[in-house]
Amino acid sequence: MFDNLTQRLSNSFKALRGKNKLSESNIKDAIREVRRALLEADVALEVVKVFLHKVQEKALGLKVGEGLNPSQAFIKLIEQELTEIIGGENKTLDLRAQPPAVVMVAGLQGAGKTTSIAKLARYLKERENKKVLVVSADVYRPAAIQQLEVLSKQVGVEFFPSSINDKPKDIVNSAKKHAQKQFFDVLLVDTAGRLHIDSEMMIEIQALQKAVNPIETLFVVDSMTGQDAAHTAKAFADALPLTGIILTKTDGDARGGAALSVRYITGKPIKFLGVGEKVDALEPFHPDRIVSRLLGMGDVMSLIEDIEQKIDQKKAQKSAKKMAKGQFDLEDMREQLLQMEQMGGMEALMEKMPGMGQIPQNVKNQMMGAVETKKMVAIINSMTPKERTHSKLVKGSRKNRIARGSGTQPQDINKLLKQFEKMQKQMKKMSGGKMQKMMAKMSGLQGGSGGGTPDLSAMKLPGMGGGNKFPF
Incomplete structure (x- = not known):
């Protein structure tokens, strides 16, 4: 983005x-x-x-x-x-209501509304520790009901069944009663979308909003449509008492016009960004962090949060101990690749690291992407446990066997082994006191995540030539 x-x-x-x-x-x-x-x-x-x-x-x-x-x-x-x-400060969901707090989600078809509800359900369950119920009041598109049911199972929240033969108001009232009886904290309501804004659609959704009386009414809009996204959101904001906006598909939006326009034109805060297709690809919208990324200064706070939430801490500590002793094998490399993938891949990491915004796009394109990461993981998966700990064994017929097992070529095995050897040398250089100092600096950054901005002046990032390059 x-x-x-x-x-x-x-x-x-x-x-x-x-x-x-x-x-x-x-x-x-x-x-x-x-x-x-x-x-x-x-x-x-x-x-x-x-x-x-x-x-x-x-x-x-x-x-x-x-x-x-x-x-x-x-x-x-x-x-x-x-x-x-673009908003000044982060605006969180207001769920201070007699349970269940009802959150209604509106939007046009194709904007990612149903997927966003599943992502939001997962976010509330895992990050806010809420018991969440989801329901679809989209009686025009049977596939929308089925889609939400499938997604709710993926994210581990309960789905309240509905039918195209029911009235949207009756569906939501029944879901609300069920949520009250079963002590749900939040009820997320999916509404009918349209291919375009029309008066019939607005009348229907206004009637549903009045009947449901949600504490939050969120509008989902596709950032790829640029400034049209802002004007579409404005039309909904004029018809509905919107409390916030979810901006989707931002990972595919290299321009960013929607993110910079929506808040001012609608007067409504952007509350979340959809940053990928996976069900965990939803981020709270922090205007200051977004602007920091935009100006090439990175977003260390979000990076720290990603590390805390998405990295297996036990595995990370185990790897750190091995590296401190100068030990690093292909199994460790595999774990690092998987954890990097868990955090959105190399591109997502680079976007949040200070100074990386100044790297030309053609250089970024040469760096390891998602496809390359998956290929490398597949290669290591095709090795025996002994080969992973003793890389020198991987020669001749072993390379051919690993290539067949991973669906790659022997030259891909050679490339991975060369990269591994470089990483292994780096880890040996970082062993002992150097590793401990780096871990202490990272601990200082994590300590700063509780309040205030962490001090990056002492941090030296890989490939940055001796220190971070800030625009100011």
């Missing part, structure tokens, strides 16, 4: 590099480039105008702080104004 915009904004800031002070002339040049970058990202024109007016107004009277050059001061201003225009 934001790949194109990040690159363009980075280029626009070059107009101020090497300048001793901010002047009307060089600010105008920088703002012109920022404007072009935002419009190419499909940010709504009205949002661009308001944003740039605020930036220009404040930039002219901007005092460059101690330790900052004009370029850094301007970027800091951009960061503050972008954060403000």
Whole structure:
């Protein structure tokens, strides 16, 4: 997400590099480039105008702080104004109601509404420790009811059965009574979608909303539609008392126009981002973290949360102990690959690491992707336990056997073994005191996740040439 915009904004800031002070002339040049970058990202024109007016107004009277050059001061201003225009701070779901707290979800067909409900159910169950019931009031599309039933089993929450012969209001009332009797904390309600907005649809959903009286009414919108997403959300916000928005398919949106437009145009907060197809691919929307990623500064807080929630801590500690002794085998490599995949793969990790936003896209494309990761895991899976701990055994006929078992070629085995040897050498260099120091720094970062921003100044990230490269 934001790949194109990040690159363009980075280029626009070059107009101020090497300048001793901010002047009307060089600010105008920088703002012109920022404007072009935002419009190419499909940010709504009205949002661009308001944003740039605020930036220009404040930039002219901007005092460059101690330790900052004009370029850094301007970027800091951009960061503050972008954060403000997309919501300022994270807005969580308000579930303070007599159980069950009813959450109604609306949206057009194809936006990912039903999938988002399953993701939200999983999020509430695992992150908020809620007992969740889901129900479909979509009586126009039988497949929607079946889809939600299948997804509810995947995420481990209860599904309340419904039929296309029932009235949506009756379906929800029955589900609500069941939820009260069975002591559910939250009831998630899927509603009928349409291919486009029409008056009949709006009348129906308004009537259902009044009958259900949910504490939260969320609108699901596809970020891939750019500024159209914002205007579609606005139409729903005018018809319904929306409390928030779920922006889906952001992993496939390199422009980011919807995320930067929706909040301002609708006046409603973005509460969640859909960041992938898997049922765990839902993130709370933190405006400050999103802007940090957008400006190439990474998102360490979200990275720490991912590590805490998605990494098997026992396995990680076991691997760390082995590495501290200079021991690293193919089984350890396999575990690292699987854990990286669990966190969204290399691309998702890079997006959240400081300085990685400045890496050109062609370089990113050369790095290990999801397909390559799966291939490497398949190769290691096809080895015997002894081969995984003694990689030197993998020669000749063994390579051919492993290639057949993993559906790969012998040259793929050679490539993996070379990469393993490089990693093994690195781990040996990190053994002993160096590993302990690195783990202590990581512990310091995790300690910072409870409140305030962690200090990254001492952290040296792999491949960063001796330290992090921040825009300011």
